[in-house]
Amino acid sequence: MADKKKAPSASTESSADTEELLALRDQIDALDEQIQQLISDRAACAQRVAEVKTRARQKGDEPPLFYRPEREAQVLQRVMARHTGPLGQEDMARLFREIMSACLALENTLQVAYLGPEGTFTQQAVIKHFGQWVETRPLIAIDEVFRDVEAGAVNYGVVPVENSTEGVVNHTLDTFLNSNLKICGEVELRIHQHLMIGPNTRREAISRIYSHQQSLAQCRKWLDAHLPHVERVPVSSNADAARRVNTEWNAAAIAGSMAAELYDLEIISPKIEDQPDNSTRFLIIGRESVPRSGQDKTSIIVSMRNGPGVLFSLLEPFNRHGIDMTRLETRPAPSGTWAYVFFIDFKGHMDDDNVQQALRDVEERAVEVKRLGSYPMAVL
Numbered sequence: 001m002a003d004k005k006k007a008p009s010a011s012t013e014s015s016a017d018t019e020e021l022l023a024l025r026d027q028i029d030a031l032d033e034q035i036q037q038l039i040s041d042r043a044a045c046a047q048r049v050a051e052v053k054t055r056a057r058q059k060g061d062e063p064p065l066f067y068r069p070e071r072e073a074q075v076l077q078r079v080m081a082r083h084t085g086p087l088g089q090e091d092m093a094r095l096f097r098e099i100m101s102a103c104l105a106l107e108n109t110l111q112v113a114y115l116g117p118e119g120t121f122t123q124q125a126v127i128k129h130f131g132q133w134v135e136t137r138p139l140i141a142i143d144e145v146f147r148d149v150e151a152g153a154v155n156y157g158v159v160p161v162e163n164s165t166e167g168v169v170n171h172t173l174d175t176f177l178n179s180n181l182k183i184c185g186e187v188e189l190r191i192h193q194h195l196m197i198g199p200n201t202r203r204e205a206i207s208r209i210y211s212h213q214q215s216l217a218q219c220r221k222w223l224d225a226h227l228p229h230v231e232r233v234p235v236s237s238n239a240d241a242a243r244r245v246n247t248e249w250n251a252a253a254i255a256g257s258m259a260a261e262l263y264d265l266e267i268i269s270p271k272i273e274d275q276p277d278n279s280t281r282f283l284i285i286g287r288e289s290v291p292r293s294g295q296d297k298t299s300i301i302v303s304m305r306n307g308p309g310v311l312f313s314l315l316e317p318f319n320r321h322g323i324d325m326t327r328l329e330t331r332p333a334p335s336g337t338w339a340y341v342f343f344i345d346f347k348g349h350m351d352d353d354n355v356q357q358a359l360r361d362v363e364e365r366a367v368e369v370k371r372l373g374s375y376p377m378a379v380l
């Protein structure tokens, strides 16, 4: 009996396995050492970049721009283009996202305000875009995020702008009308909504579901099918919904995984959004214009006078100059003076010749054109 027990570890086959495993681990240890050295060399380069940027600053100039969105987008694009596996292309780019985030933090720690509270999808968008190495500040309203960036209290702000199921976030668009901030980037986030409960919730007695209005709308069909008689209570954010559930025995919340983690809730039905490709787009707002990255988008607001053929005359220059329009939204004019206000996104950078020509043509036909910015298209 005792001999039999010893047999497997003594067999030649398993000791060969162990040797192979040990050799592979030696290889991994050696590679880790090289990776660590290379990351340290990269970080030292970033430190020298910071010195160069600081030296280049002329007396009386604005502080140097440590964060360069166009350069970061190019680095990530190159990582993805040359990648051949076996790790997934996006997984590799995410690793580089974090390496760059840590390198930038050596130069300067970015402060980023976002539409909070903590645990919302917007916080997830901040981390996806900037990586973990930033200081974040949750604020309770979109215009507060704009105000903090305008006042220089933070470097950048992140706000939601459109959802693939529910459409535009009108409040964000309207705030741009009265702001001089620039759009410096965009983030796209796949949105998964989960049904979650707290430690005191009695599953069979759930009579109320808290969530943000948009999330309730994104899960309407699922709720109709699975919990038709449960009251749906809209609250100010998904994180607020998750917080409430903790103290009520008959309530559940719909929110994202960050909120579940933050408030220690149990996800009882994951991914209950009606559209499987449900995603939200966020904008990064800042005070500076971003140079060309090679794969850019531009956003403008155009005010046109009412009249026949207005939309045609607005769109015609884009068509003539071969510009790919990616979004067109109409909003009521803030004052009676303008009949229409159009929010337009298109591919290309304001420094591109055809974009400059198209903008000149649009400016001739419009009451006013406001350039919100050119910025790198979302890479991840």
Ligand SMILES: C=C(O[C@@H]1C=C(C(=O)O)C=C[C@H]1O)C(=O)O
Residues within 6 Å of the ligand: 045, 046, 049, 066, 067, 068, 069, 071, 072, 075, 099, 100, 101, 103, 104, 107
């Ligand atoms: C190193 C630089 O500064 C920052 C850090 C980057 C990086 O780690 O690759 C890229 C762009 C900047 O946000 C740079 O400007 O090249």
